[in-house]
Ligand SMILES: [Ca+2]
Ligand SMILES: [Ca+2]
């Protein structure tokens with residue numbers, strides 16, 4: 001430092017040097033990773049304890065040695081641990097490339113270096129682990145229930161498959177029907193991501209099952225028992241919609257029969273009349289009527305068909321579904337005139 005004040009005496013007007021000592025206090029700084037973004041490779045299904053990578057950080061505070069530790073900050077599937085002193089990262093369980101936590105084959109981990117300051121400061125490193133694929137999945141059908149239309153000629157229904165493994169451990173697939181299917185079912189095409197299930201005219205309406213083998217490009221395969229519903233598509237294009245409607249009608253019919261039997265038994269046994277009031281009988285009957293007459297509307301599939309026609313989205317009351325409840329006093333003897341006439345195609 002130079003003093004330029006003029007002062008007095010012989011040295012007046014001459015600059016003076018003054019020595020000043022400044023003590024700089026050490027402020028805490030966060031540990032810093034030598035590489036903040038690392039890429040590693042790991043084979044899926046590697047056993048627990050497999051070494052993955054090593055991270056290194058330094059603390060810029062000169063009087064601090066080994067004053068921080070490494071910690072795992074983000075590990076969504078809980079697959080890794082880090083040595084707090086060395087920064088070595090190892091697996092703690094088997095890993096899976098097909099996990100939902102692996103995005104485009106990459107599993108991301110964040111590692112922190114946390115010092116012992118007050119408050120503690122943290123440095124962060126990102127580790128991207130590229131999972132090496134193994135052929136540990138077999139192809140699967142997208143649907144286990146199929147609808148096929150009755151027709152005078154062969155009809156084709158698509159069967160789509162998928163494989164969780166990536167290339168070359170997935171598709172295109174080879175499809176094969178097992179068992180005695182000659183003259184009934186065949187596949188065309190039988191190779192690709194979607195096969196065509198062809199029903200021959202000799203197969204009639206009703207429930208069927210087929211055994212389907214699907215192989216990936218490496219020959220790994222799965223065998224599946226598919227349920228095939230064959231129905232008349234001239235009425236509705238969805239066999240399951242018909243099946244659901246028929247099932248509800250059947251439950252309604254059972255409800256009516258149960259209520260009638262119960263009430264008739266009570267009439268015959270007069271002591272029941274003392275136990276079961278007219279109000280209770282009426283309630284049971286109305287419950288049965290509700291079960292039998294309430295018919296849920298089932299949405300019809302109106303898109304995705306190549307007929308070029310438009311199917312009107314509506315439900316029409318079937319003949320015979322009108323319900324008529326007579327006067328309350330006479331419900332036990334002539335309870336209801338309500339019957340369903342729904343007929344299953346099966
Ligand atoms: Ca896997
Ligand atoms: Ca795999």
Ligand SMILES: [Ca+2]
Pocket residue numbers: 135136137138139163164165169170216220
């Ligand atoms: Ca596979």
